[in-house]
Amino acid sequence: MRFQRRFGQQHATDIDMTPMIDVVFQLQIFFILTFKIVAPEGDFNIKMPLAGPSVSTPIDQDLPPLRLRMEADAAGQLAGMALNQTPFESFDALHQHVVGLIGNDRGPDSFQESAQLELDFDPQLHYRFVIDAITAVSGVLTEDGQIVKLIEKIKFAPPRGSP
Amino acid sequence: MRFRSPEIPDAEVDWTPMIDVTFQLISFFMFVINFTVAEVDQRVQLPSSPLAKPSEEVWEFPIFLHLTTSGTVVAGGAELALDEVKRFLLRETELLRYQDKSPDQANVIIRADSATPMELVQQLIQTCRDAKLENFHLRAKEEKSTRGNSPLGQ
Numbered sequence: 052m053r054f055q056r057r058f059g060q061q062h063a064t065d066i067d068m069t070p071m072i073d074v075v076f077q078l079q080i081f082f083i084l085t086f087k088i089v090a091p092e093g094d095f096n097i098k099m100p101l102a103g104p105s106v107s108t109p110i111d112q113d114l115p116p117l118r119l120r121m122e123a124d125a126a127g128q129l130a131g132m133a134l135n136q137t138p139f140e141s142f143d144a145l146h147q148h149v150v151g152l153i154g155n156d157r158g159p160d161s162f163q164e165s166a167q168l169e170l171d172f173d174p175q176l177h178y179r180f181v182i183d184a185i186t187a188v189s190g191v192l193t194e195d196g197q198i199v200k201l202i203e204k205i206k207f208a209p210p211r212g213s214p
Numbered sequence: 215m216r217f218r219s220p221e222i223p224d225a226e227v228d229w230t231p232m233i234d235v236t237f238q239l240i241s242f243f244m245f246v247i248n249f250t251v252a253e254v255d256q257r258v259q260l261p262s263s264p265l266a267k268p269s270e271e272v273w274e275f276p277i278f279l280h281l282t283t284s285g286t287v288v289a290g291g292a293e294l295a296l297d298e299v300k301r302f303l304l305r306e307t308e309l310l311r312y313q314d315k316s317p318d319q320a321n322v323i324i325r326a327d328s329a330t331p332m333e334l335v336q337q338l339i340q341t342c343r344d345a346k347l348e349n350f351h352l353r354a355k356e357e358k359s360t361r362g363n364s365p366l367g368q
Contacts, residue, residue: 068229075236082243089254093266094323094351097339127331174333178326179261181335182354186263198265210336 095185097205116167117152117202119145119184123176132184146187153201167204174211253278253325255288261328262357273321273351277306279342281326285334296337303345317346325353 122131132139139145156162168188172181191199258280279299280288287294289302307317322342326335339350 068233072229072233072236075233075240078240079236079243082240082247085247086243087248089248091266091268091356092260092353093263093268093356094353095263095266097350097352127329172332174331174336176332177328178330178332178335179328181332182261182263182328182352185352186265186354190265192264198267207336207339210333210340 095182095189095205096203097207116169116206118169118171118208119188121170121172121176121180121184123173123180125175127175127177129176129180142183142187145184146191149188149201150191163201164203166202167206168202169206169208171208171211253280253323255280255325257282257288258325258327259329260325260353260355263354264357266354266356268356273323275310275315275320277303277320277322277347279322279324279338281324281330281334281338283327283329285330287338296334296341299338299341300345303342303347307345307347318348320347321349321351322347323351323353 118135120133121129124130132145134145134148137148139148153163153166158164170181170184185205188202189205190201193199253276278289282288285296287296287299289299292302294302306320310317310320324335324338326338342350
């Protein structure tokens with residue numbers, strides 16, 4: 052009697068790829084639909100403590116604040132600016148001046164830590180110029196993308212025309 | 215003479231390259247997906263700054279206020295006039311009190327349009343101060359280029 056060798060017979064096993072492809076496409080559609088391109092955003096901190104009677108309450112009484120006056124034309128464009136009466140033609144010049152002021156005086160109880168800036172602007176001045184001014188005085192962007200802080204205490208002067 | 219028709223082999227689609235590409239795409243989307251709810255509004259075009267880096271710390275109790283050039287504020291999904299913002303803020307501070315928190319622990323994030331007059335920003339800040347809020351963050355979008363020499367009025 053002869054036995055057929057069944058163990059040696061191998062059938063090609065076909066994996067049904069259809070469910071996997073279905074799921075993969077579902078996933079892909081989900082990711083495509085939820086994909087949002089949002090530009091990275093950052094914040095500039097402004098501390099406005101309520102302790103004092105007005106917006107211009109000094110943050111720190113030790114040093115007189117630096118005062119940046121920003122003037123605007125009728126269209127809200129920047130017409131001129133001066134830091135403690137010293138005029139500046141560009142934000143870059145202002146930035147270089149602040150870098151020189153702060154120098155290497157850093158760490159606890161340093162000028163960099165205690166310096167405060169009051170922004171005094173015309174009411175019609177556009178917001179972007181204030182952001183430019185804060186950018187110029189608040190930090191330096193190094194080559195490796197790190198931010199070296201300059202003046203951290205920034206506040207707004209009371210609105211012009213307010214008591 | 216009889217001719218035999220040539221046997222046509224079964225046509226099989228090779229799925230391998232398509233699955234490869236599909237998996238690559240899924241991997242890409244998985245890496246870039248961001249589940250944080252970004253509070254953005256198309257009506258507001260933020261100014262840009264090279265120092266506006268995304269913050270690593272998450273603000274506690276953020277209150278987003280989008281200020282448009284016309285002086286309306288988009289908050290909580292609704293467009294409000296400046297004098298209506300106070301009611302919205304009172305509701306927010308009431309919610310904070312339910313959580314045993316004080317308004318000074320909240321963080322107001324102001325997203326103002328780059329062409330908004332500062333007068334309106336000041337008014338908005340004053341409205342927030344009236345609601346006992348005192349932590350403010352002025353938002354700007356990150357600028358990739360290095361600081362340029364920005365002459366006045368440009």
